[in-house]
Amino acid sequence: MNPLAIIGRTLIALTREAGAMSLFAWRGVSAALSPPWYWSQLGAQFLRIGYFSLPVVGLTAVFTGAALALNIYTGGARFNAEQFVPNIVVLGITRELGPVLASLMLAGRVSAAMAAEIGAMRVTEQIDALETLSTDPFRFLVGPRILAAVITVPMLVLVADIIGVLGGWAVSTQILDFNGATYIRNTVDFVTRWDVVSGLIKAATFGFIIALMGCYHGYRSKRGAQGVGRATTNAVVSAAILIFAANYVLTTLFV
Amino acid sequence: MSKTDSDIKISIRDVHKSFGSNHVLQGVDLDVCPGRSMVVIGGSGTGKSVLLKCILGLITPDSGSIIIDGKPVTHLSERKRAKVMAKFGMLFQGGALFDSLSVWENVAFRLLYADGVGRKAAKQRAEAALNQVNLGAEVMNLSPAELSGGMQKRVGLARAIVAKPEILFFDEPTTGLDPITADVIDNLIRRQVTALGATAVSITHDMGSVRKIADDVAMIHEGKIIWRGPVKDVDNSGNDYVQQFVTGSEDGPIKVLAR
Ligand SMILES: Nc1ncnc2c1ncn2[C@@H]1O[C@H](COP(=O)(O)OP(=O)(O)OP(=O)(O)O)[C@@H](O)[C@H]1O
Numbered sequence: 001m002n003p004l005a006i007i008g009r010t011l012i013a014l015t016r017e018a019g020a021m022s023l024f025a026w027r028g029v030s031a032a033l034s035p036p037w038y039w040s041q042l043g044a045q046f047l048r049i050g051y052f053s054l055p056v057v058g059l060t061a062v063f064t065g066a067a068l069a070l071n072i073y074t075g076g077a078r079f080n081a082e083q084f085v086p087n088i089v090v091l092g093i094t095r096e097l098g099p100v101l102a103s104l105m106l107a108g109r110v111s112a113a114m115a116a117e118i119g120a121m122r123v124t125e126q127i128d129a130l131e132t133l134s135t136d137p138f139r140f141l142v143g144p145r146i147l148a149a150v151i152t153v154p155m156l157v158l159v160a161d162i163i164g165v166l167g168g169w170a171v172s173t174q175i176l177d178f179n180g181a182t183y184i185r186n187t188v189d190f191v192t193r194w195d196v197v198s199g200l201i202k203a204a205t206f207g208f209i210i211a212l213m214g215c216y217h218g219y220r221s222k223r224g225a226q227g228v229g230r231a232t233t234n235a236v237v238s239a240a241i242l243i244f245a246a247n248y249v250l251t252t253l254f255v
Numbered sequence: 256m257s258k259t260d261s262d263i264k265i266s267i268r269d270v271h272k273s274f275g276s277n278h279v280l281q282g283v284d285l286d287v288c289p290g291r292s293m294v295v296i297g298g299s300g301t302g303k304s305v306l307l308k309c310i311l312g313l314i315t316p317d318s319g320s321i322i323i324d325g326k327p328v329t330h331l332s333e334r335k336r337a338k339v340m341a342k343f344g345m346l347f348q349g350g351a352l353f354d355s356l357s358v359w360e361n362v363a364f365r366l367l368y369a370d371g372v373g374r375k376a377a378k379q380r381a382e383a384a385l386n387q388v389n390l391g392a393e394v395m396n397l398s399p400a401e402l403s404g405g406m407q408k409r410v411g412l413a414r415a416i417v418a419k420p421e422i423l424f425f426d427e428p429t430t431g432l433d434p435i436t437a438d439v440i441d442n443l444i445r446r447q448v449t450a451l452g453a454t455a456v457s458i459t460h461d462m463g464s465v466r467k468i469a470d471d472v473a474m475i476h477e478g479k480i481i482w483r484g485p486v487k488d489v490d491n492s493g494n495d496y497v498q499q500f501v502t503g504s505e506d507g508p509i510k511v512l513a514r
């Protein structure tokens with residue numbers, strides 16, 4: 001086959017997918033931001049995305065912070081800069097690892113669950129049924145998920161920031177010879193408001209990506225169990241890749 | 256007999272719909288008159304469910320027009336669609352109950368989420384609707400997954416009728432039910448039309464049901480309506496296809512895969 005034709009076809013397919021996704025995002029966002037709101041749906045999503053993700057996010061953060069402290073200590077020791085462990089741990093966690101790793105875990109947990117649930121609703125005609133009951137699926141399903149994710153993922157990341165720093169602190173005081181109080185003081189003196197806030201802006205963006213990918217792929221799920229399975233995989237993979245890409249773009253804006 | 260627009264509740268003209276190379280509807284023409292019960296018959300996979308979904312606006316036809324109460328409904332905005340949907344009650348072939356909600360919330364869904372009825376009043380109306388399909392209050396708080404297939408179908412039926420819609424669609428309402436419950440459902444559908452004045456479009460394979468619930472019958476075959484007429488004529492339709500379907504015989508113009 002003509003290679004130009006293959007490239008052309010791929011480009012067209014990509015453009016079409018991007019267009020469909022943008023349209024979907026637009027409908028989802030306008031549903032999230034205008035009445036009527038389905039409060040019970042929103043509440044359920046807050047609980048599911050926010051509360052039930054706490055253990056996953058917390059465990060990810062504590063181990064990341066601990067490993068980060070050890071690595072920075074090793075690296076710092078090569079030019080006698082071990083004392084900077086608290087500073088670099090808090091910078092790395094708040095600006096980068098907290099938002100990115102927590103969101104990646106949430107892509108696995110939340111995007112997958114959304115795609116599977118909405119996909120199953122699609123193939124069992126529950127989404128059609130919603131429409132026949134005068135209820136816009138974008139308002140009932142997509143809007144609350146996007147809204148809940150954009151609000152709760154930053155909250156989760158804030159928790160991850162704190163736990164991550166504590167993970168670094170624990171390793172530094174227990175294994176390395178840091179004084180606990182000094183470590184905390186160095187951390188607090190060093191970290192700026194913008195370090196934290198820029199990480200939370202990242203988190204809100206990633207939350208949007210997580211919910212959008214879960215809903216989009218679930219909504220367009222093909223018929224049958226295989227269709228739902230593929231939708232779930234696509235949701236997780238595309239959410240993860242978009243998180244990495246968005247992280248790079250946001251980082252270039254924030255440095 | 257000439258018909259003016261107001262004599263026709265649902266008018267379907269030359270509707271085509273294909274899925275890839277699968278040409279399901281190939282020019283369907285059908286009129287449904289207000290206050291009458293239309294039953295669509297036809298072999299499995301001939302596009303009966305697809306036709307119903309086209310009327311409901313869940314599937315957009317490739318071409319052709321669908322007019323309800325004098326207004327075209329094929330390309331509507333979400334808001335206008337919700338208004339049109341308020342006239343409809345639909346029973347899906349697979350039930351399509353929301354498995355995240357309890358049975359009574361399923362039945363009362365439209366009342367709770369679209370009509371703004373209070374939970375207490377909605378629950379009472381849900382209970383009344385469940386009674387009409389022979390289900391007692393004990394199923395109200397169960398989840399749909401805890402019900403048998405036939406019970407799920409009846410919950411779907413209760414959900415379709417609870418708001419007393421003008422137009423009812425039933426996709427195989429009695430499939431999977433025992434003969435006694437099936438008769439209850441047939442009578443219920445009949446009553447919606449005769450007592451409440453609703454217009455009904457049903458799909459069924461069961462000729463017994465057809466005779467009980469239909470005023471008019473239409474047969475779909477190879478993407479077209481090949482026969483329509485009043486129910487009293489189905490037994491001597493003069494159409495070989497209808498004849499074969501009614502008698503359920505293997506011999507006839509409709510080809511069945513040879514075993
Ligand atoms: N969403 C869809 N995507 C692709 N093909 C579809 C879709 N919906 C229906 N079809 C195809 O359209 C054809 C008609 O399907 P439909 O469900 O309308 O049949 P039916 O007449 O209702 O049959 P049955 O009596 O078995 O319910 C089938 O070949 C089916 O595979």
Ligand SMILES: [Mg+2]
Pocket residue numbers: 303304305348426
């Ligand atoms: Mg069908």
